[in-house]
Amino acid sequence: xxxxxxxxxxxxxxxxDNSIINCAYSNSASDYFIWYKQESGKGPQFIIDIRSxxxxxxxxRVTVLLNKTVKHLSLQIAATQPGDSAVYFCAETSxxxxxxxxxxxxxxxx
Amino acid sequence: xxxxxxxxxxxFRKEGQNVTLSCEQNLNHDAMYWYRQDPGQGLRLIYYxxxxxxxxxGDIAEGYSVSREKKxxxxxxxxxxxxxxxxxxxxASTPNRDRDGYTFGSGTRLTVV
Numbered sequence: 001x002x003x004x005x006x007x008x009x010x011x012x013x014x015x016x017d018n019s020i021i022n023c024a025y026s027n028s029a030s031d032y033f034i035w036y037k038q039e040s041g042k043g044p045q046f047i048i049d050i051r052s053x054x055x056x057x058x059x060x061r062v063t064v065l066l067n068k069t070v071k072h073l074s075l076q077i078a079a080t081q082p083g084d085s086a087v088y089f090c091a092e093t094s095x096x097x098x099x100x101x102x103x104x105x106x107x108x109x110x
Numbered sequence: 111x112x113x114x115x116x117x118x119x120x121x122f123r124k125e126g127q128n129v130t131l132s133c134e135q136n137l138n139h140d141a142m143y144w145y146r147q148d149p150g151q152g153l154r155l156i157y158y159x160x161x162x163x164x165x166x167x168g169d170i171a172e173g174y175s176v177s178r179e180k181k182x183x184x185x186x187x188x189x190x191x192x193x194x195x196x197x198x199x200x201x202a203s204t205p206n207r208d209r210d211g212y213t214f215g216s217g218t219r220l221t222v223v
Contacts, residue, residue: 041219043200044214100145103152
């Protein structure tokens with residue numbers, strides 16, 4: 001499934017499918033972006049980051065895409081697993097601060 | 111292992127009381143941050159400190175105070191002036207002013223009773 005809405009708070013996918021979580025960031029001067037995963041009652045966990053001089057970066061089962069023209073960031077999770085169920089936040093650095101987006105809740109159906 | 115320790119995990123406060131949340135890191139990070147998270151929402155920056163004995167207000171600093179007397183410690187006080195303090199509070203740190211490598215603590219859940 002694909003989240004195409006700027007403020008869609010939830011995404012439900014079938015186990016084994018690929019997930020795409022989208023994020024619109026606010027500051028065109030931001031030069032560093034991070035995706036975090038947050039499970040209930042816990043602190044955010046780093047997933048992957050990307051600098052503004054790149055448009056794609058891959059990790060283990062995850063890929064981040066950056067489109068600076070439209071200030072858009074996406075996180076792709078391959079072969080989504082039940083353990084991927086969590087809230088995912090994008091964050092941008094601006095003026096020495098880390099600014100978080102609203103977040104998207106990913107629910108994986110077995 | 112190095113990391114950030116927040117305490118307590120759960121905290122209950124009576125209306126009108128000040129409470130202090132602890133954040134300690136042994137990562138030798140220069141910068142430390144406090145965020146507030148409300149249910150179903152993202153993290154909002156309360157205060158941050160990029161060097162010892164210096165700190166700046168974030169987006170929602172009203173009703174909060176901090177100190178940074180030691181590099182390892184960045185306590186947050188929730189004062190009685192904060193009218194809606196019930197939330198999940200997260201502390202984070204980074205090794206330098208370039209903001210790389212944010213590490214988060216496990217959070218403190220504050221409830222007003």
